[in-house]
Amino acid sequence: MDIPRSWRLRNQRYLLEGNACTSCDKKHFPPVLVCSECKSRDLRPFTFSGKGKLYSYSTVYQAPGQFEAFVPYIVALVDLEEGPRITTQLTDISPDEVRIGMPVEKVIRKISEEGERGLILYGYKFRPPVD
Amino acid sequence: MKMSMKPSLPVGIVGYGAYVPRYRLPATEIARLWRGGQDNAKLPVKQKSLPGPDEDTITMSIEAAHNALKRAEVDPALIRSVWAGSESHPYAVKPSSTIVAQALGIAPHTTAADFEFACKAGTEAMQAALGFAGSGMAQYALAIAMDTAQGRPGDALEYTAAAGGAAFIVGPAKDAVAILEGSFSYTTDTPDFFRRSYQKYPEHGNRFTGEPAYFHHISNSVSILMEDLGLTPKDFASAVFHQPNTKFPKKVASQLGFTSAQIHTGLLAPVIGNTYAGASPLGFTAVLDAAKPGDRLLLASFGSGAGSDAFSFVVTDKIEGIRDRAPSTSDYVERSVEVDYATYARWRKKIRHH
Incomplete structure (x- = not known):
């Protein structure tokens, strides 16, 4: 991800900042320009709690270059408590510990590194709650 | 003074x-x-x-x-x-x-x-x-x-x-x-451990990291702080010292007059190792997790180079209310x-x- 793009999206990646429709209250992540429920264009920023449930997952063994350091890792679909289903990685878990429906929470982790000299990209991943 | x-x-x-x-x-x-x-x-x-x-x-x-x-x-x-x-x-x-x-x-x-x-x-x-x-x-x-x-x-x-x-x-x-009662820092030029620019791993002075570095600096920061505040080891419910291993914090505690019961809760090095800058502050969180209102707590770090920061805190009754939020x-x-x-x-x- 280039620097301007990663900078522009930093609050989405760090804080799960999406938006909510002011007419029907549907929550969106990533943020949208038009509400998919009621077609309203009147949306306000909304920060998600970071709590959710695992909907489905797949374990990656053959990864694109910037993710090779993390193989094997788990790509998941997580249903956020507030509604949206998002694509994310799971962390702090091995493939044999994963169960569909398990509760998960947001943490901030390294997503990738642009080689030895470039940017380190941080963002959300999900893991089983600690306590 | x-x-x-x-x-x-x-x-x-x-x-x-x-x-x-x-x-x-x-x-x-x-x-x-x-x-x-x-x-x-x-x-x-x-x-x-x-x-x-x-x-x-x-x-x-x-x-x-x-x-x-x-x-x-x-x-x-x-x-x-x-x-x-x-x-x-x-x-x-x-x-x-x-x-x-x-x-x-x-x-x-x-x-x-x-x-x-x-x-x-x-x-x-x-x-x-x-x-x-x-x-x-x-x-x-x-x-x-x-x-x-x-x-x-x-x-x-x-x-x-x-x-x-x-x-x-x-x-x-x-x-x-936990309210701060006072803090004291003791610093000298003591090259017991260092890492030069662009080097991946640090160098250390083997036994030199003990007496003139760890023990000298912590003993001074803690004893001067206690003397200044008019306190003795008996006044503290718990004490946390920098913990590069299991032995050093036990030894410095005993030299200063603290019992093993006073350092037990905050001594995490045996099961997680030396978390460097994180070590004594992390031990201090374990002590706060267990502390009662009115407890007086000592925190003493050590940093190579070298120096030690000592702090005395007194726990308030607000501790019970916030502990379980995280x-x-x-x-x-x-x-x-x-x-x-x-x-x-x-x-x-x-x-x-x-």
Whole structure:
């Protein structure tokens, strides 16, 4: 991800900042320009709690270059408590510990590194709650 | 002459948070590889904590500070400093604290900086935060003590170089769970351990790291602080000393007149290793998890180079109300998964795939 793009999206990646429709209250992540429920264009920023449930997952063994350091890792679909289903990685878990429906929470982790000299990209991943 | 340092406004810790990654490398695994298990009977710790492949000082700082925010229930926008003490900042130039501030919703109305003083970078940040809030320049200040320490393969320090730490939100004494009574720092030019620019691993002075470095500096910071405040070891419910291994903190405690019961709760090195800048502050969070109102607590760090910061805090009745708002230090210490040396070598980039 280039620097301007990663900078522009930093609050989405760090804080799960999406938006909510002011007419029907549907929550969106990533943020949208038009509400998919009621077609309203009147949306306000909304920060998600970071709590959710695992909907489905797949374990990656053959990864694109910037993710090779993390193989094997788990790509998941997580249903956020507030509604949206998002694509994310799971962390702090091995493939044999994963169960569909398990509760998960947001943490901030390294997503990738642009080689030895470039940017380190941080963002959300999900893991089983600690306590 | 008054020696100890105390800001003009009464201040204390209003929130605290811990973080330890979930992986552990048993010391016997290192001994097996490098010593044929010959030193199994005299290992400095049982195991050490190890960050996962997607963790570093920044991600770990964010989680510890997030826990501190949950306990303090302070609006992140009211925090006026993000000060992160570590010797393993991921960037040489680009403050870890800027990323932490953004990720927690503290940015942009804040100052941010990274502190460096080997293993006492974290308590240095705490001391600065106490002064910042205590001068009235800030209502709330965030100080972080965190490290992902690197040990040279086969070196004595590889057994202990671990990962973890803590974060503290400092603010007015009326909101505090532990009020500062005083702090004292003792610093000299003592080159017991250092790392030059562009070097991956530090150098250390073997036995020189003990008497003239660790013991001399901690003994002085703690005894001068106690004398100045008119206190003796008996006045403290708990004490936490920098813990590069299991032996040093036990020995310095006994030299100063503290009992093993007083240091037991905050001594985490045997099961997670030496978390460098994170070590004594993390032990201090374990003590806060167990503290009762009225308890007096001692925290004494040591940083190579060398210096020691000592603090005396008194716990307030607010402690009971905030404790369960975030995972306890033992929740993190106990969620442990053992890995082997090969996994450790890959994750810590001691071997590469190209």
